[in-house]
Amino acid sequence: MRTARPRHYLMCRPTHFDVVYSINPWMDPKKPVDTQLAITQWEQLRQVYLGLGHTVDLIDPLPGLPDMVFAANGATVIDGRALVARFRDAERVEEAPAYRDWLRDHGFTSLHTAGFVNEGEGDYLFTGDLLLAGTGFRSDPRSHAEAQEYFERPVISLRLVDPRYYHLDTALAVLDERTIAYYPAAFSPGSRAVLQRLFPDAITATEADAAVFALNATSDGCNVVLPHNATGLAEKLRNRGFNPIGVDLSELLKAGGSVKCCTLELRSAD
Template sequence: MTTASVLGSGDEPIALDSAVSLVAPAAPVRVPTQRRYLMCRPTHFTVRYAINPWMDPSQPVDTERAVAQWTELRDTYERLGHTVELIDPQPDLPDMVFAANAGTVIGGRVLGARFRSTERAPEAEFYRRWFVEHGYRDVIMPTRTNEAEGDLVWTGTVLLAGTGFRTDPAAHAEAQEALGVPVISLQLVDPRYYHLDVALFVLDDRAARPLVAYYPEAFSPGSRRVLQRLFPDAVIATEADAACLGLNAVSDGHHVVLPVEATNLAAQLADRGFDPIPVDISEIRKSGGGPKCCTMELRD
């Protein structure tokens, strides 16, 4: 066995096994997988009511700019090789753009949504019809308040289920029965992060051990311990990353589409071998949403 030597703190030579490298290990090679998404053009987008801390009806909203930002988001997915399906926007439903809140699809089974706010309640039926009209046979509508992928995050092995502000805790058991996957409940405690998908997202759902990113302060102490146990290698977001809804991101296992302001998070992801794709979603953020809120994944 060959050895090399370096100088120690006292200038004495220290023998090193030649197999030991002083170079930091390279980031893992990340492999993207093609995805299929459902989105809704924000034709009628505005902020005329407040159902979360981000919404202020007194502030002006530029619908044309929101449409342009959404279009760039859709085009980004398509440039990355993903398929984007569209549902028709409906007048008087300005938040219908947030498709992620309207359904959870795993293995071709669909669990629809039941919104907490009366303003958004009609969206659920339009999305249910879309699924039926597009050949989905297992479409189940919940009896409990359930804001779909807003609070139900599929990791590839378990379904993380948020509660605290929107989704009823009893909806977690209903999701397990409807989708046939194990569910782990997580308690949200900061009203700014009213949905699980603005506090946590999945980076890699195809690995033997899923990888996620999250903001610990959005969760109760017990839920933080659960996350630490489940995901010891998680990417931990800063307060600044969370505050621009940087965790409302979409990953295909390699490319991560996230708000342009989440610069520290983007740097962390690059260090882990991911390719951050920043997008400007600032106008749509006035309603408390980002890339993920606009994107329902169709896992057929």
């Protein structure tokens, strides 16, 4: 039996969502974006979280920051300590101080802004013991050592090799403290070997499911919220005792984001 644990999330309404630049392969400014549809889809995700009993706080969206909806990138928060992002791309740099200010104003007094490029939970996923850290496209590998020193937790470096999966949270999902799902082809051979050694019972996603951002998912240990068209991975999750819940975030995928990208977990001290 899987056990759900209530989570505390931070989200940002996509009031100013648009695709006006391209910093990943999913973004095409020439394609039309329906901001109102993005808001509707995002609100459905928020309602799913509330229906599951999770706490959802909101940070105010700022004009001129169309990617601020992707709250996962703003920081990594473990044991009540927050490591605030340092973005690679100039278009997103101003998101970091906004998230830092929100965290400070809401009681997270242990704050540190990363010294190297570090795109928050986009590239840092916590298993309850290990901190899995992605690199290859965004976060600087030197940020991994910085995170290990700050959180005093072991950090496992994983190299991404497919530019479509530019953040770790597009290629790997933490399902519970011992179980992950991932798309092997997104990782270098050495990183695949590490994942196989650490998580021999991991669920692997197909290319078709990875391409609809199946792994950009959140889990409370039982309920897994993921893109609604990730049907193959959903079936694998059911077979392993998880409860998959599909949502449609197709409008946000135009900017290379989905469920997890919209969701920053705020982990308090035990």
